Amino acid sequence: MRFSSLLLVPIACVLASVAQAGGIGSRVFVVERATGSLAVYDVVERKLLPQKITGLGDLRHATMIFSPDLRFGYLATRNGQVSRIDLQSLERTGVVFTSENSIDNAISQDGHYIATAEYVPGGLTILDSESMKVLKKHPASFEVGGMRVASRVTGVVDAPGNRFVCVLIEGAEIWIVDASKPDFPIEHRIKTKQTNPYDAMITPDGRYYVVGHMKSDRVSVLDLTQPEAGVREVSLRDPNEEYDRGTPVKLPHLASWAVAGKWIFVPLVGEDRLAVLDRTSWQLVRSIPLRGHPVYAVRSPTEREVWVSFSGEEDDAYVQVIDVEALAVTDTLRIGRRIYHMDFTPRGSHVLVSANGDDKLFLVNAATRQIEDVQTVRSPSGIFGAWRAFRIGL
C-alpha cells in the first residue's frame, strides 16, 4: 500500500450513540398518552432523561415489555403497532404493524419471541424479538351454526414452560401456545363456561390464568399445571353484602388484581370495597371497606402492603394502603389528581405514581409515605420499569 492511499482512508471513528447518564436497570418508561410518546425517568438518579421517545401511535392501553437481556423494550399500541426501543440509546430501532387494532403483548421466557393479542383482525401474532419479523399468525375464529366467525383476542401473557396464554373474547376460549416448538402450536384450547371474557391475568407465580367476563360476578380460573381439568368459576360476590336484585357487579380490570401473602385482592369497580380471596381455595374471605371505588390494587414486593387507587373526582387523587396481615386500611395518602397507574420499585422501597390530572409523576417512599420526587410529565398513564423483564406475566 502506498503512503498516499492512506490519506484517502476515511478515519474510522466509532461515534457512540449519545451516552445516557445512569444505567438501564433503573429506567422507568412513562406513557404520555396525549402526545403518543414515552418519557424516561431514572429512579436512582431521580430525574427525567432529556430525551423522549415519540411517534409511538395510539397509546391508550399501551403495554410495554422488556427483553430478558435488557437490550430492548417493546411497546404494543392500540393501533396494532409494536415498537422496539433500544434501552441504552433510547431510540426506536424497529417497528412492525401486526394488526389494525391490538391490545396486549408478552415476551417468551427464553426472550426470543413476542406475542401480540389482536382485535382486528382477531388473532395472536408471534414475532421474532430480534428481527421483528412475523413468524406466525394464529387467526382467531370459532364456529357458530356451521359458520366460522372472527373473534378478538386479549390477555396474552408469558407462562412457565416457555408458553404464551391468551383468551378469545367472542370465542370464549383460552389458548396455550408452546413457543419452544416449530410453528408455535396451540397445544390446548380450553372453553370457558361463561361467555364474553374481556380481560385476563396470570398470578405472579405463573400458576393460575384468571379470566373476567362481561356483566358477570364470576371469573374463570385455569390451573396451568393441569389445563386438561378446565376452568373453575370463582364468585366475587360477598355473601355478607346486600345487593339490589339484578345489580350487576361491575367489571374488574384483571391487571389490577394483587396477589400478596395468602390472599388475592380484587378491586370491585363500582363498589366501595376490595374483595379478598384465599390464594389457595379461591374462596372470597371478606371485603375491605374503602373510601371510594377502587381501580388498581398493587402489591409491595414485601407482600406486606397493597396500595389501592380510585376512580371518581372525589377520590382519584388518593391512595389507600392495606395491611396484608390485618386486612384493613392503615393509611390514606393524597398524591395527585386522577391517578392512573402505580408500581413499586423492585425491592419495595418506593412507589411510582402517575397523576394524569396533574401532569405529574410522583416518587413516594413506601416506608415513610413521603413524596420524595415530583416530575412534570404530559398526561401520564402506564408506568413500566425495566425490572419487569424479570417478572412472570408482565
Next chain:
Amino acid sequence: MRFSSLLLVPIACVLASVAQAGGIGSRVFVVERATGSLAVYDVVERKLLPQKITGLGDLRHATMIFSPDLRFGYLATRNGQVSRIDLQSLERTGVVFTSENSIDNAISQDGHYIATAEYVPGGLTILDSESMKVLKKHPASFEVGGMRVASRVTGVVDAPGNRFVCVLIEGAEIWIVDASKPDFPIEHRIKTKQTNPYDAMITPDGRYYVVGHMKSDRVSVLDLTQPEAGVREVSLRDPNEEYDRGTPVKLPHLASWAVAGKWIFVPLVGEDRLAVLDRTSWQLVRSIPLRGHPVYAVRSPTEREVWVSFSGEEDDAYVQVIDVEALAVTDTLRIGRRIYHMDFTPRGSHVLVSANGDDKLFLVNAATRQIEDVQTVRSPSGIFGAWRAFRIGL
C-alpha cells in the same frame, strides 16, 4: 473563528468501550475460585463472553451484588477487597480494601451505599457505591468484664426502609443500620439469646432476619417489623426423629435456606433430610428424606419447586427436586461432579448449576429437566445473575 484554526481542532472521536454482544440483563458472573477471576455467561445467547475479569483476590466465599441501575457489580472477596465491575464493558473500574478479611456485602435499596461485613478488624464498613470511598466504619466490639473485645461481623443484608442488617459473631448481637441518615447510625442492637452466631439470612420478603449459631439446633429469628421485641428461638430438631444423645445437629449455611409457598426448607447438613418449617409459625412441620446430606436448597421463582444439592462424593453430582405442594422428592437428576451452586433464571425457566469437580457450568431446563447447555469454566463456585439487583437481601 478563522478557517485555519479549525484545522488545529482535534477531531473529537468518542471511542466506545469494546462493544459486547448481548445485553447486561442476561449476564451471569461465575466465580472461578482457583484463578481469582470471574467468567461471564450470557443466559439468552447461551455462550461465555470472550473476556474474563481477573486479579480479583481470594474468591473463597466471594459474593457479588449489583447496583439497581445495573451499571455495576461489586465483588467482596475474602481478603477484604471490594472490586467494582462495569457491567457493560466488563472491566474492573474500582477497587478498595476495607479490611484484612471480609465475608459479605450488601447494597442499600436506594443504590447509593455498599456495606461490607468484616472479620479482621471486625466491623461494618459503609462505602459510597459511586466513588468507592469509605464513608463510615462501625468497629465491632463488645464488653467482657469491663474490657472491650473485638468481634467479627457477618451476614450483612439489605432490608426494607433502606436498612442494613448484620450480626456480630463474638458479640452475639444483631445490628440494624439506617442508611438514609447521616453517619449511618446503628439504630438497634439486639442481643441473641445463644452465643456464637456464625451466619445469617433475610427472608425474600425482607421481614425476618434469621441467625444460625455454632453447635446449636436452634436459630434466632428477628421480626424486622418489630425489632424491639427481640429474637425468638426456633428449633430445627424433628421431634419424630431419633437423635443420639448429645449428637449436635450440624450447622446449616443460612444462604442455603429456601422460602417457598407456605414453607421454609432447611438443609440439615450432616443429615439425610430437609427440614420443613411453617413460614408463619416457624414450627417444624416435617422432614423430607433425601438421597444424601443436603447443602443448598434453592426455590424456583414459581415457588412450586425447590432444588437441592448435596455434599459427599457419592451424592454431590446430583440434584433432587422437591415438590412444594407434595413436600416430597419428585425427581433426581445427575448434573456434574461437586455441585457448588445453583440459581434459577428470573422467570424460572432454567437452572444454572456450577459443577466444580467437572469444571463445568450447566444450563438445565426447569420444565423438561434437560441439560440444554454446558460450558467449561475453571473451578466454578458462586453464580451471580445481574437480576439479583432486583431481589431483597441478595
